Amino acid sequence: MARRKEFDPEVALDAAMRLFWRNGYEGTSTSDLVEGLGIARASLYGTFGSKRGLYLAALDRFLSGAAAPSPADILASRASALDAVRDLLETSAAAPKPGTPQGCFAVNATVEHGDSDPEISRRLEGNRSRLETALFGALLRARAQGELAPGVDPSSAATMLASLNSGLKVLSCAGEGQRDRITTTVDTVMAMLTSPEAAVTG
Numbered sequence: 001m002a003r004r005k006e007f008d009p010e011v012a013l014d015a016a017m018r019l020f021w022r023n024g025y026e027g028t029s030t031s032d033l034v035e036g037l038g039i040a041r042a043s044l045y046g047t048f049g050s051k052r053g054l055y056l057a058a059l060d061r062f063l064s065g066a067a068a069p070s071p072a073d074i075l076a077s078r079a080s081a082l083d084a085v086r087d088l089l090e091t092s093a094a095a096p097k098p099g100t101p102q103g104c105f106a107v108n109a110t111v112e113h114g115d116s117d118p119e120i121s122r123r124l125e126g127n128r129s130r131l132e133t134a135l136f137g138a139l140l141r142a143r144a145q146g147e148l149a150p151g152v153d154p155s156s157a158a159t160m161l162a163s164l165n166s167g168l169k170v171l172s173c174a175g176e177g178q179r180d181r182i183t184t185t186v187d188t189v190m191a192m193l194t195s196p197e198a199a200v201t202g
Contacts, residue, residue, distance in 0.1 A: 009047055012037040014066065017058040021067075022101035024112045025055050056119060062105040063127050071165075072134040081142035082198070085135070085161065086190050093168040093182045104169040111170075132162045139193075147198040157193065164189060 019028050019036045030051055034041050048054035065073075071088055078084035096102050106127050113120045139154035148154070168185065171178050191199070 007039045012039055013057055013061055016054050017061050020055055020058050021105040071131050075134050075138040081138045082147045085138055089186045092165050093172045103173045107166050107169045132158045135161050149193055149195045
């Protein structure tokens with residue numbers, strides 16, 4: 001008879017996600033994981049295979065939206081498409097909630113690994129593509145609503161906003177001293193995107 005697991009793999013995976021998010025892959029030792037997850041080393045390997053296997057599972061968990069509402073959900077949450085775009089940027093730049101690591105696990109993983117690991121790169125590129133697709137849809141909706149400034153190409157603007165979104169997540173890690181810079185950045189890009197008519201009525 002197979003021995004019953006003495007821990008909840010989903011709870012352990014959530015704890016691992018936060019450890020890797022906070023410390024990175026190289027900065028998190030197997031001993032850190034055993035202590036942080038509260039499980040035996042044999043249970044860790046028996047369930048997740050390896051530290052790398054656990055890291056990939058934790059990254060997948062984060063990218064699935066386990067830590068926060070997904071960008072697609074945020075972008076669909078407002079009647080005004082451009083208000084939803086602002087919400088996304090402000091959410092990305094917000095100070096972390098208590099118990100949540102600073103920054104973004106996906107951005108941190110990009111900085112740590114670059115393009116050195118094909119499996120990680122594929123996951124992160126997929127995440128960037130999903131964000132750009134969601135932003136592109138929001139900007140098409142903004143254009144249909146008469147909110148989008150003339151001459152703004154939704155595809156190019158979606159790519160720009162996705163890159164800006166990552167930058168805001170990094171800048172937010174520098175603390176509250178960056179708040180004015182973040183506010184100016186968000187206000188400026190939204191002014192560039194907004195049509196004169198929508199700016200007057202908004």
